[in-house]
Amino acid sequence: MSGSAAKAMRGGDLTLLWGLVVLVAVLSILPLARLVLEGIAPGGALSSGVIGAVLSDPTTWTAVRNSLVTTFGGTVLAVVIGSIVACFVALTDMRARNAFVFCFVLPLMIAPQVTALAWLQVTGPSSALLKTLGLAPPLGTRNPLYSAEGIILLLGIQYAPLVFLTLRAGLRALPKELIEAGLAAGAGKLTVLRTIILPLMTPPLVAGIALCFVSSLGNFGIPAFLGIPANYLVLPTLIYQRLSGLGPSALSEVAVLSTLIGVIAMAGIVVQDLMLRRRDFRITTTSTAARPFELRGWRLPSEILLWALVLVILVVPLAGLVATSLVPSYGVPLTAASATLENYAYVMFDHAASRRAFANSFGLSAAAAVVIVVVSVPLAYFLVWRRSRMLRLLNLAAELPYALPGVVLAIAAILIFLKPLPVFGVSLYNTIWIIFFCYVARFLVLGLRPVASGYHQLDRTLEEAAQVAGAGLLRRLVTIILPLVAPAATAGALLVFLTAFNELTVSALLWSSGNETLGVVVFSFEQGGDSTYAAALAVLTVIVTLALMLATLLFARKLPQGVLPWRD
Amino acid sequence: MARLTIDRVSKTFGNYRALDAVSMEVRDGEFLAVLGPSGCGKTTLLRQIAGFDQIDDGEIRIGDTVVSDARRHVPPEHRRVGIVFQSYALWPHMSVFDNVAYGLKVAGVKDPERTRRVKEALALVGLEAFAERRPGLLSGGQRQRVALARCLVTEPSLVLLDEPLANLDVHLRAAMEDEFARFHERTATTMIYITHDQAEAMALADRIAVMDRGRLLQIATPSDLFRQPANETVARFIGEGMVLPAEVGAADSEGRCHGRIYGLEVSLRASPLQKAGHAKVCLRARDLAIAGPGQTGLSAHIVRTVYQGGFFRLEASLVRAPDVTVHLAVPEPFHHGPGDVVDIVVNDGWVLPATTES
Ligand SMILES: Nc1ncnc2c1ncn2[C@@H]1O[C@H](COP(=O)(O)OP(=O)(O)OP(=O)(O)O)[C@@H](O)[C@H]1O
Ligand SMILES: [Mg+2]
Numbered sequence: 001m002s003g004s005a006a007k008a009m010r011g012g013d014l015t016l017l018w019g020l021v022v023l024v025a026v027l028s029i030l031p032l033a034r035l036v037l038e039g040i041a042p043g044g045a046l047s048s049g050v051i052g053a054v055l056s057d058p059t060t061w062t063a064v065r066n067s068l069v070t071t072f073g074g075t076v077l078a079v080v081i082g083s084i085v086a087c088f089v090a091l092t093d094m095r096a097r098n099a100f101v102f103c104f105v106l107p108l109m110i111a112p113q114v115t116a117l118a119w120l121q122v123t124g125p126s127s128a129l130l131k132t133l134g135l136a137p138p139l140g141t142r143n144p145l146y147s148a149e150g151i152i153l154l155l156g157i158q159y160a161p162l163v164f165l166t167l168r169a170g171l172r173a174l175p176k177e178l179i180e181a182g183l184a185a186g187a188g189k190l191t192v193l194r195t196i197i198l199p200l201m202t203p204p205l206v207a208g209i210a211l212c213f214v215s216s217l218g219n220f221g222i223p224a225f226l227g228i229p230a231n232y233l234v235l236p237t238l239i240y241q242r243l244s245g246l247g248p249s250a251l252s253e254v255a256v257l258s259t260l261i262g263v264i265a266m267a268g269i270v271v272q273d274l275m276l277r278r279r280d281f282r283i284t285t286t287s288t289a290a291r292p293f294e295l296r297g298w299r300l301p302s303e304i305l306l307w308a309l310v311l312v313i314l315v316v317p318l319a320g321l322v323a324t325s326l327v328p329s330y331g332v333p334l335t336a337a338s339a340t341l342e343n344y345a346y347v348m349f350d351h352a353a354s355r356r357a358f359a360n361s362f363g364l365s366a367a368a369a370v371v372i373v374v375v376s377v378p379l380a381y382f383l384v385w386r387r388s389r390m391l392r393l394l395n396l397a398a399e400l401p402y403a404l405p406g407v408v409l410a411i412a413a414i415l416i417f418l419k420p421l422p423v424f425g426v427s428l429y430n431t432i433w434i435i436f437f438c439y440v441a442r443f444l445v446l447g448l449r450p451v452a453s454g455y456h457q458l459d460r461t462l463e464e465a466a467q468v469a470g471a472g473l474l475r476r477l478v479t480i481i482l483p484l485v486a487p488a489a490t491a492g493a494l495l496v497f498l499t500a501f502n503e504l505t506v507s508a509l510l511w512s513s514g515n516e517t518l519g520v521v522v523f524s525f526e527q528g529g530d531s532t533y534a535a536a537l538a539v540l541t542v543i544v545t546l547a548l549m550l551a552t553l554l555f556a557r558k559l560p561q562g563v564l565p566w567r568d
Numbered sequence: 569m570a571r572l573t574i575d576r577v578s579k580t581f582g583n584y585r586a587l588d589a590v591s592m593e594v595r596d597g598e599f600l601a602v603l604g605p606s607g608c609g610k611t612t613l614l615r616q617i618a619g620f621d622q623i624d625d626g627e628i629r630i631g632d633t634v635v636s637d638a639r640r641h642v643p644p645e646h647r648r649v650g651i652v653f654q655s656y657a658l659w660p661h662m663s664v665f666d667n668v669a670y671g672l673k674v675a676g677v678k679d680p681e682r683t684r685r686v687k688e689a690l691a692l693v694g695l696e697a698f699a700e701r702r703p704g705l706l707s708g709g710q711r712q713r714v715a716l717a718r719c720l721v722t723e724p725s726l727v728l729l730d731e732p733l734a735n736l737d738v739h740l741r742a743a744m745e746d747e748f749a750r751f752h753e754r755t756a757t758t759m760i761y762i763t764h765d766q767a768e769a770m771a772l773a774d775r776i777a778v779m780d781r782g783r784l785l786q787i788a789t790p791s792d793l794f795r796q797p798a799n800e801t802v803a804r805f806i807g808e809g810m811v812l813p814a815e816v817g818a819a820d821s822e823g824r825c826h827g828r829i830y831g832l833e834v835s836l837r838a839s840p841l842q843k844a845g846h847a848k849v850c851l852r853a854r855d856l857a858i859a860g861p862g863q864t865g866l867s868a869h870i871v872r873t874v875y876q877g878g879f880f881r882l883e884a885s886l887v888r889a890p891d892v893t894v895h896l897a898v899p900e901p902f903h904h905g906p907g908d909v910v911d912i913v914v915n916d917g918w919v920l921p922a923t924t925e926s
Binding site: 459461462464465466467468469470471472475479480483484 | 618620643644645646647648649650651653655657658659660661670671674675718722
């Protein structure tokens with residue numbers, strides 16, 4: 001118990017903390033700083049030439065316009081669908097809520113490129129589903145989804161769950177007295193909804209909108225599948241084309257484009273902040289959640305409508321996808337005679353790249369999940385239990401790579417890793433490690449949030465009891481804290497795994513031969529016209545995703561509410 | 569060796585002074601109770617002793633080692649204190665045995681010895697049979713005992729207990745109180761026991777420290793605290809004391825003096841240093857009685873009588889000072905009720921020393 005021992009111990013705590021600070025800085029601040037530097041000083045020399053060239057190129061502004069059109073359109077659609085559904089789920093006495101929430105949130109967990117692929121299988125002239133039903137439009141008709149409207153529709157469906165999730169969390173926190181006071185004052189249910197509930201829901205709604213905006217802006221899979229064939233380019237697809245066409249020589253140019261998209265995303269976040277700052281939305285009382293409104297006679301019709309929505313946004317496209325994956329070649333109707341599993345056999349056993357992709361995606365996602373949890377447990381310890389201004393900044397830094405579009409991080413990573421690393425002398429560019437770096441950076445916050453909410457649920461005296469027993473920080477983390485936050489950490493790991501497993505944006509820009517991910521292979525099948533293989537591979541990813549989501553429900557009881565998005 | 573010295577310790581949260589220059593000296597092997605109303609800073613004091621927070625000012629010494637001052641801070645894991653939390657804080661993922669063994673494991677105590685000591689500790693609290701259970705399956709009192717065993721197994725020189733009995737029902741409390749008392753006798757560790765239950769503090773403690781709004785008001789044996797409160801707050805807080813103004817004469821060397829309360833001549837106890845003049849007097853219910861024939865007393869209107877089994881608790885407001893209410897126990901039979909006027913005699917009282925209490 002000497003003074004020097006005490007100092008050493010506190011030194012140990014500090015070492016861990018600073019290790020985490022450096023790690024987060026490397027994952028978050030370094031890439032963004034490098035990106036901005038490239039814009040100002042391309043190739044190391046201060047110059048405004050590239051910025052000028054990019055900004056005076058009309059293609060840039062067409063892409064910006066297209067990005068804004070699809071992003072706004074998609075966001076509006078997502079907000080309409082998401083908020084209506086959230087009101088029903090959180091405020092009324094509808095039945096089978098858990099099953100409904102699971103189905104409704106599923107599109108969020110399915111990769112955007114798979115959603116796009118699935119919808120393409122429903123609407124085109126070669127659609128196996130439509131052919132089977134005899135509804136297919138004549139050959140040579142353009143698939144109506146190859147358009148801005150198509151992109152908007154799918155973005156809306158993909159991200160409606162985001163609005164739903166934030167709004168539902170807000171509605172859950174709404175104290176019942178506020179609603180009851182309105183009812184007692186003689187207001188009808190709809191009046192209460194309009195005059196009390198929705199105004200108070202402004203913060204979560206705005207947060208949901210901002211999230212939706214940033215996600216739509218950064219989405220690559222949907223505009224890649226629906227926009228590139230129609231030559232309708234948005235910023236992420238423009239960056240992709242420039243980079244894959246010209247290679248690293250276009251780096252300075254795409255760095256400027258990435259910065260541009262980052263700036264637009266930041267603008268969205270700033271607008272959100274401003275909107276919320278103007279008024280006081282603080283809810284003062286805390287009590288149990290509101291009792292559900294009784295729908296009475298409207299219950300069954302509402303339920304039918306909601307499930308019809310699930311049918312349209314989930315079942316039909318997946319059916320289309322499955323149908324395509326089962327026909328021998330694209331354009332053949334699916335019948336008992338034509339059905340075949342050959343596509344599955346091909347992608348699972350014959351095609352080397354997709355076999356590799358399975359291994360790569362599994363390995364990358366699992367490794368990212370493990371690393372992120374290992375970082376998140378001590379990081380959340382400091383963030384939740386040792387609050388300070390520096391830690392708030394650290395939290396912000398950890399959020400940044402996920403808040404910004406994936407292309408931004410990917411381009412930044414290329415800039416950092418193109419040249420060999422200073423000390424080690426090896427280059428990560430064109431290896432799987434650059435993808436791994438991006439996954440850890442981008443998805444860190446997905447693992448961190450559940451772990452942090454796990455800490456919030458924990459009684460801190462449990463840790464303090466170990467502390468007075470003489471246990472140092474590391475020992476406490478391993479023997480006391482880790483077992484107690486394990487369920488939340490597992491949920492975080494699964495979220496990271498699922499997101500990384502379905503990811504395309506980053507790997508589309510960073511993959512190299514031998515290092516393909518599943519998203520990349522699905523994308524290249526589809527680009528090469530092999531829709532049946534693409535569909536088979538996509539179905540397999542959906543199955544893995546679904547299986548993991550269902551598996552989490554087994555231990556969902558032990559988790560803080562709201563950690564698993566797909567559980568009510 | 570396990571003397572605890574707290575020297576003008578202050579702790580602020582934001583601009584709220586949770587501890588305001590608190591000083592006390594706890595002797596080796598002493599059982600000290602800390603008593604005070606909710607929010608007065610008891611838990612905060614305990615947390616500073618354990619080292620969970622850094623103090624703003626002052627000094628804390630355990631034995632001869634300075635563990636906290638404005639600059640130095642020995643972290644809790646190096647203070648070798650034991651603590652029992654109000655919530656028990658048992659680790660739910662470990663068995664009772666592992667909970668108790670944890671501190672020994674951390675200290676590197678190897679196995680035959682470790683198991684022996686854990687078993688001993690569990691035997692001490694009567695829980696040998698529950699070693700393999702998870703804490704979640706135990707009753708409140710059993711959890712309490714596990715927490716105690718866990719805290720004692722490492723033989724800390726100083727044990728801190730934060731309202732350890734607050735979550736238990738009345739019967740269990742009485743049983744556990746006995747256990748604590750026996751326990752302290754057997755182990756002779758220094759114990760600091762936080763409670764807001766006066767009876768508990770009086771029953772267990774060698775000395776009691778009374779706190780209010782972050783300050784230490786008095787530290788004394790239970791009997792001294794009751795008989796000779798240091799100031800008005802303590803007088804009112806402990807044993808529902810009544811504080812009345814009086815004119816007193818100078819005390820003799822025995823500590824007795826004459827006084828006059830609302831015109832009534834009384835004989836009082838006081839500090840031998842007490843000077844003549846205005847003073848405040850602390851009266852206990854047992855110092856008061858209904859005047860017998862031929863006795864003079866203070867006339868008072870009865871406000872309320874409450875039957876309490878064998879006697880009445882009587883509350884009355886003085887005729888000469890209607891805003892002063894006194895209370896006393898009156899044996900049955902007693903046939904007066906609210907509104908009646910009775911004479912109350914004062915048999916004893918304590919002259920509060922003149923202080924600069926704010
Ligand atoms: N971490 C903290 N931050 C801010 N204020 C605090 C903190 N801890 C305690 N306080 C405040 O300090 C005061 C004393 O708190 P403390 O917990 O010590 O009271 P207590 O005497 O233990 O009360 P109780 O009998 O209710 O447990 C309270 O007003 C409390 O709100
Ligand atoms: Mg307390």
